[in-house]
Amino acid sequence: xxxxxxxxxxxxxxxxxxxxxxxxxxxxxxxxxxxxxxxxxxxxxxxxxxxxxxxxxxxxxxxxxxxxxxxxxxxxxxxxxxxxxxxxxxxxxxxxxxxxxxxxxxxxxxxxxxxxxxxxxxxxxxxxxxxxxxxxxxxxxxxxxxxxxxxxxxxxxxxxxxxxxxxxxxxxxxxxxxxxxxxxxxxxxxxxxxxxxxxxxxxxxxxxxxxxxxxxxxxxxxxxxxxxxxxxxxxxxxxxxxxxxxxxxxxxxxxxxxxxxxxxxxxxxxxxxxxxxxxxxxxxxxxxxxxxxxxxxxxxxxxxxxxxxxxxxxxxxxxxxxxxxxxxxxxxxxxxxxxxxxxxxxxxxxxxxxxxxxxxxxxxxxxxxxxxxxxxxxxxxxxxxxxxxxxxxxxxxxxxxxxxxxxxxxxxxxxxxxxxxxxxxxxxxxxxxxxxxxxxxxxxxxxxxxxxxxxxxxxxxxxxxxxxxxxxxxxxxxxxxxxxxxxxxxxxxxxxxxxxxxxx
Amino acid sequence: xxxxxxxxxxxxxxxxxxxxxxxxxxxxxxxxxxxxxxxxxxxxxxxxxxxxxxxxxxxxxxxxxxxxxxxxxxxxxxxxxxxxxxxxxxxxxxxxxxxxxxxxxxxxxxxxxxxxxxxxxxxxxxxxxxxxxxxxxxxxxxxxxxxxxxxxxxxxxxxxxxxxxxxxxxxxxxxxxxxxxxxxxxxxxxxxxxxxxxxxxxxxxxxxxxxxxxxxxxxxxxxxxxxxxxxxxxxxxxxxxxxxxxxxxxxxxxxxxxxxxxxxxxxxxxxxxxxxxxxxxxx
Numbered sequence: 001x002x003x004x005x006x007x008x009x010x011x012x013x014x015x016x017x018x019x020x021x022x023x024x025x026x027x028x029x030x031x032x033x034x035x036x037x038x039x040x041x042x043x044x045x046x047x048x049x050x051x052x053x054x055x056x057x058x059x060x061x062x063x064x065x066x067x068x069x070x071x072x073x074x075x076x077x078x079x080x081x082x083x084x085x086x087x088x089x090x091x092x093x094x095x096x097x098x099x100x101x102x103x104x105x106x107x108x109x110x111x112x113x114x115x116x117x118x119x120x121x122x123x124x125x126x127x128x129x130x131x132x133x134x135x136x137x138x139x140x141x142x143x144x145x146x147x148x149x150x151x152x153x154x155x156x157x158x159x160x161x162x163x164x165x166x167x168x169x170x171x172x173x174x175x176x177x178x179x180x181x182x183x184x185x186x187x188x189x190x191x192x193x194x195x196x197x198x199x200x201x202x203x204x205x206x207x208x209x210x211x212x213x214x215x216x217x218x219x220x221x222x223x224x225x226x227x228x229x230x231x232x233x234x235x236x237x238x239x240x241x242x243x244x245x246x247x248x249x250x251x252x253x254x255x256x257x258x259x260x261x262x263x264x265x266x267x268x269x270x271x272x273x274x275x276x277x278x279x280x281x282x283x284x285x286x287x288x289x290x291x292x293x294x295x296x297x298x299x300x301x302x303x304x305x306x307x308x309x310x311x312x313x314x315x316x317x318x319x320x321x322x323x324x325x326x327x328x329x330x331x332x333x334x335x336x337x338x339x340x341x342x343x344x345x346x347x348x349x350x351x352x353x354x355x356x357x358x359x360x361x362x363x364x365x366x367x368x369x370x371x372x373x374x375x376x377x378x379x380x381x382x383x384x385x386x387x388x389x390x391x392x393x394x395x396x397x398x399x400x401x402x403x404x405x406x407x408x409x410x411x412x413x414x415x416x417x418x419x420x421x422x423x424x425x426x427x428x429x430x431x432x433x434x435x436x437x438x439x440x441x442x443x444x445x446x447x448x449x450x451x452x453x454x455x456x457x458x459x460x461x462x463x464x465x466x467x468x469x470x471x472x473x474x475x476x477x478x479x480x481x482x483x484x485x486x487x488x489x490x491x492x493x494x495x496x497x498x499x500x501x502x503x504x
Numbered sequence: 505x506x507x508x509x510x511x512x513x514x515x516x517x518x519x520x521x522x523x524x525x526x527x528x529x530x531x532x533x534x535x536x537x538x539x540x541x542x543x544x545x546x547x548x549x550x551x552x553x554x555x556x557x558x559x560x561x562x563x564x565x566x567x568x569x570x571x572x573x574x575x576x577x578x579x580x581x582x583x584x585x586x587x588x589x590x591x592x593x594x595x596x597x598x599x600x601x602x603x604x605x606x607x608x609x610x611x612x613x614x615x616x617x618x619x620x621x622x623x624x625x626x627x628x629x630x631x632x633x634x635x636x637x638x639x640x641x642x643x644x645x646x647x648x649x650x651x652x653x654x655x656x657x658x659x660x661x662x663x664x665x666x667x668x669x670x671x672x673x674x675x676x677x678x679x680x681x682x683x684x685x686x687x688x689x690x691x692x693x694x695x696x697x698x699x700x701x702x703x704x705x706x707x708x709x710x711x712x713x714x715x716x717x718x719x720x721x722x723x724x725x726x727x728x729x730x731x732x733x734x735x736x737x738x739x740x741x742x743x744x745x746x747x748x749x750x751x752x753x754x755x756x757x758x759x760x761x762x763x764x765x766x767x768x769x770x771x772x773x774x775x776x777x778x779x780x781x782x783x784x785x786x787x
Contacts, residue, residue, distance in 0.1 A: 011691070017692060
């Protein structure tokens, strides 16, 4: 037996064992908020349904609203039934509900902190969560610094502690640096999980698979073959009652600083040496550092006015409840960016993000240079289109390639055709929600899909430079109708370079 | 009912016709990740259809169901079905099932019927229901056509002798066994007993004969020595005893047959641990 103890277990070979997280307690600050209802509890339920949560697990919802454990459980059950992607199963819910508690407190108050510590100790005792803690800060940006400070002060001395911080992380470079400094006083970088839910999307991760697992793309993924890149993050919805947040943030802090720049980084990054968190994030940071500040001529901002979405009349931004009548908050931003390195020098990345655009769509389009000497020009009807590789992030997740084909019949008439790969068509197992993946990764301690402190600071540097230009002028808002593709100046941004946004 | 199709050309033509969306008149997008062959003697047709219906949506493929009827007059009788599934917000993709009845002498040359219908460059899986006729034409031909053979040795009489014939083809084709997949929860459970399990001399299995032989073969091959097997027949794997001591029941629910087959369709390489276990079933 003593010999066996020193040997590796030969029975484990070939077993496809899933890594399960350590026992732990998850504390959600902002438990009465929309994010908890729409995303976090449905994600936790889906993880429970697939037996991906540890058996010794507990959840504590924390918010100011006074309510009992039972009231909170009922509200979360209704949320899972309304927003969950899986059919509701009472047995799974009972498992989760049995492990769920609620603490009503304003965390700044010492009594509230003690109640939370008491509830956590009780979970350790009853559910065996071993002092391991994940704190999910689903709270407004203004509350984050206080929470980080208080959690740091009361952090458990047994087990590990991890912190998930929702975006936006700060509102400019200085505030992001302050938050990072506050975090670094009590936590190590590997304990901090700055969430950008776009990185949890399967299709965003598939971009890495497409680039680095296929030999055909990488050799042409550079300035020699790529004419330019277009990245669009378009929403058809308005601000959905979030005026207080959006008035402060605008499109540049809501989407551009995080989702959009992450997509640029993933598109432009060099192949990492492996897929560990540090390797992937090192490569992304290099791209962000290599992006130079575009001049004011290369950035367009817009704000939607009244218009029509799917045939229905919708109000302009300034007529949304809670928005100032003279608001100068941008709901659209477009920019021409450059990544100054050997791979991408002089290759423009045109990016745009906005609300109340013609349709909901997130795409990355790599437009290749035209064929050097097409012998068909005289017989082709219209201009021969360049090849475009489009990564569809949402909806209709997948990849398509546009290329020219001969129209059947006499002569040599060409037409652009699409070759489509539909992600959901090839893999029919159901795509997990981004929050499922990210919560599970955090429970497992894997930071690969989370943003590192230096990444966030690089993103804010670029945003600060853009916002600095905006202080000098006062555009005539609104400057685009709801239901269109943004202001005319965004088209002009491309037209100046002899290009145009892709037709959708 | 439409008349049976009697040639590959007629099958291709009918597939082309059915791929057009009747609502829009446009061709539907076809998505496939493999060709899935199923050899289904008449007595297995019902069970096979149940499993296939749960599978098509999860593994978009061209499924070719081969039903041999050696006593019928020499002929090929085929029907095709194109099913459509919604994908995302605006799209639909189609998947195809070809049912081929191989009558009379056609039973002896299935590869020549199947080859022209395989999707190019995609892996080919063959699910063989019942005990394969090792050494006989239809089986040997198809084994050389496919990338992976999937069997369920629970369906086999006279165990463990047929495992010897199965081991002979390991160098020609990767093999999956649903009976082996059904033991995975128990193998994980037994592995968790390491190092205490290292000295075990006797295993008693309450389950099917296949599960008993495979678990014993697995322990023998992994631990590298003889282990005695006692088997108590049951429809499902319900218990394992080691040297007379019952082992704890593994957590979770047993997967259903479509899930088990689905998991095997995601494997592309040889399962050396299974191959070793099969080779050790007769030790």
